[in-house]
């Protein structure tokens with residue numbers, strides 16, 4: 001039988017006596033990363049506040065190892081669990097270094113006097129999140145992204161076994177987002193750190209998580225690996241997406257397609273067409289495109305944005321039927337945009353389409 005480090009059994013969470021979400025079941029092995037996803041107001045923060053004792057549980061039990069956290073003292077809990085929620089920390093005239101150092105309180109005794117080991121832990125925690133240069137700055141006078149990194153340093157220097165984070169990357173730029181995720185992976189590798197966090201960036205969630213919990217405002221809809229969660233059509237359902245789309249395979253979203261009879265035919269493939277598809281969408285021009293192999297980088301974007309896509313099975317020769325259909329489409333369009341400079345030997349039909357468009361005296365443009 002698997003040995004779980006973090007377990008939530010039959011949790012009921014909510015405010016006052018009103019349950020918001022019931023029957024939450026989570027089990028994580030030591031060193032696993034769990035991400036909560038779901039729409040605004042779905043209950044992610046409520047779950048995080050409940051499993052960290054910031055909000056009283058309405059039912060159920062949370063275990064760290066064998067211990068029920070309801071029975072653990074505040075100090076005992078904070079020696080095991082670091083928490084970074086979205087509530088602003090109230091600090092009066094504290095430097096960033098002093099804020100990070102409060103992460104050592106579980107170890108410093110009631111007067112909060114730092115030993116050399118504590119000071120070293122503070123310095124070592126500030127380094128990887130790049131806040132050492134902010135150490136003497138007033139914590140209330142730094143940017144949102146800087147504040148988020150200082151709070152991460154505070155959690156790291158607490159040397160926890162499990163870290164709970166509510167939207168830890170929401171203010172971080174791309175470099176710091178990647179740095180942050182690398183730090184989590186590093187801490188998991190070196191110290192078997194277990195992580196529970198909420199993220200709005202689905203592509204990050206898909207990359208970094210071992211498990212994903214999907215919350216929808218009234219229940220936990222799914223709990224599983226990214227592979228189990230990112231299945232075709234599910235994200236659009238979870239977030240009730242009506243305008244635009246999300247493609248699970250490429251983990252990317254697109255704006256709403258332009259409906260109507262195609263005015264332009266785009267010859268693309270090998271990822272060359274995506275910018276042109278998006279430009280046509282911005283300009284409100286309905287278009288058709290092909291012939292695309294179904295494993296082409298262009299394919300999901302074409303499916304999301306084009307009025308018509310002529311696709312063909314990956315690793316199979318392009319069929320005569322697809323070629324005939326594409327020519328028919330070209331006949332009906334005023335313009336043809338060709339995004340390719342060369343065609344591969346296995347797609348001579350796309351070269352043929354380009355030659356056909358020229359022979360039909362269509363207005364030809366190159367993709368940009």
Ligand SMILES: Nc1ncnc2c1ncn2[C@@H]1O[C@H](COP(=O)(O)OP(=O)(O)OP(=O)(O)O)[C@@H](O)[C@H]1O
Nearest residue numbers: 015020038039040041042043044045046047198215
């Ligand atoms: N202190 C509170 N008292 C009562 N209801 C609350 C309180 N805080 C949040 N709620 C409500 O609980 C529900 C879930 O909120 P929660 O903050 O957990 O959502 P979330 O999934 O974290 O959302 P977001 O992605 O917008 O941060 C919402 O309907 C919200 O209005």
